[in-house]
Amino acid sequence: MKKNLYTADAxxxxxxxxxxxxxxxxxxxDMSVPEGLGGKKGATNPEELFAAGYSSCFQQALLVIAQRAGDKLDPETTVQCxxxxxxxxxxxxxAAILDVDLKSFDRDKTIDMVRQAHKICPYSVGTRGNMEVELRVQGEGIPVEAEENAGVAEKGGVQ
Structure with missing residues (x-):
């Protein structure tokens, strides 16, 4: 059963x-077309705001995954989007690229945690099947199974 937790308005x-x-x-x-496309300096754009939201949300998903496993993330952990x-x-x-550096976990553990976070992060869930999202660990792409990027309709119901 769906339970609404929060609604943001802008x-x-x-x-x-x-x-x-x-x-x-x-x-x-103030908003602007990106500066590289002729926009003005000192203003943001929808893509920049989306990247900020996605990186923050994905890092929270990693915190949840770590907590569920009884682990703690290094305070210097980064998610660059x-x-x-x-x-x-x-x-x-x-299209988005999420590049994760968990600092204190080995590569295999980091890959596992990134994949789990990708399954629960609201941005990942919301974009799944609608937008290409590449996952990376310290700059190196990690394999993503087809079902990990499948949309809700493809999976036959709510995730």
């Missing part, structure tokens, strides 16, 4: 060259 005005503000007022930012905007035909899309 309002955008002016699209990519406008402004975005969260209902709490904590986010209150790169979000790429691309054009394909008339449409646009996003």
């Amino acid at each position: 309002t955008a005005i002016g699209g990519r060259s406008g402004h975005v503000r969260s209902a709490t007022g904590i986010i209150d930012l 790169s979000v790429t905007l691309f054009q394909e035909g008339e449409g646009y899309g996003l």
Whole structure:
């Protein structure tokens, strides 16, 4: 049974060259097309905000996985997320790379924890089957099974 835990609200005005503000007022930012695509300096963009949210959320999933196993993550653990905007035909899309450095675990344990986090992270669950997400450990890609990136419909129900 689904149980709603939290709802965030934000309002955008002016699209990519406008402004975005969260209902709490904590986010209150000018938006711009990325600087490399002709946008202005000193403003953020949807891809940057998505990367920040995904990296934070994925690191929390790693914390949950570690706690469930009775482990503790090194305080210097990092999750770096790169979000790429691309054009394909008339449409646009996003792809992400999550690069994890758990610092204090060996590679096999880290890979296992990253795969488990990918199964429970709300961003991973929400993008699964809709967006390419590459998992890496200290810069090296890790194999992902097809079912780990399958969408809800492909799996025959809610995950």
